[in-house]
Amino acid sequence: MVEELDSRKKRILQAIIQEHIISASPIGSRTLAKKYNLDVSPATIRNEMADLEDLGYLEQPHTSAGRIPSDKGYRYYVDQLVSREQNQEPGVIENIENLYQDLQDVQDIISGMAKMLSNMTHYTAMVSEPKSQISRLKKVEIMQLANNSLLLVLVTDAGMVNNKIINLDQNLLAEKISYINNFLSDKLENKLLANLDSNYLKKVEKELMARLDLSVDLFKQFYNEFEGAFEPGAVKVYIGGTSYILEQPEFNDLKKVKKMLKLLDQEEMLNKIMKTKKVTVFLGLILK
Known part of the structure; x- marks a missing residue:
């Protein structure tokens, strides 16, 4: 009470x-x-x-x-x-517009947003990528890099891009790669990432293996890379202005600085913090 x-x-x-x-x-x-x-x-x-x-x-x-x-x-x-007045910082809209004009890649824009926020507030800022499970897979493509290496490219409708290199023990002909791309495009594109779970991917694997004489290891690698690319815990958190920590009086103690920097280096912990659905003020946070 x-x-x-x-x-x-x-x-x-x-x-x-x-x-x-x-x-x-x-x-x-x-x-x-x-x-x-x-x-x-x-x-x-x-x-x-x-x-x-x-x-x-x-x-x-x-x-x-x-x-x-x-x-x-x-x-x-x-x-x-605390005053509830929402006074807009002068130039915020202009800064955001400039950010979108100067940068094209989504990851670069998010990283730039973290830096912009830290410069405006003089605090350390964290910005996370869009939650992958509410996104759709816009594009999936396999490209040949070398005789035994493939590049798997995954793009979501939010603009997030994941590139994975798959090393094989066999060489795939261009015709097979083209067939695989068409097949995966038909089975995976425009579907919610949340629905592309292990059961669905195993069905896709079984059907593709029945149509083509492929190495089991190939699809296993593809499956592992795909599953890991957009899992809930894989959302990246971008940090800007870590040096501003040193300007806070609480961190005159070197031990506290080390604990905070250690926390900022733990992506899993940052993901948990950023997953909150609403703005939350954490009080009594203990750094271990």
């Missing part, structure tokens, strides 16, 4: 959180009295801070230190105290 705070407690809690975001240090009553126009004495501020601590909105890391916001305090700040 979240208590309704009076106006004075709200102003003091908001000032503490804003100051703590800037300094990442415990905040004392004197600091608040000097920097914020609260119209009350330091003694009154101390009493209000003690009440906020009793209510669970503040914590005191050391007996002689000031207070820091608790998870409950941050949650109240996000839900009740």
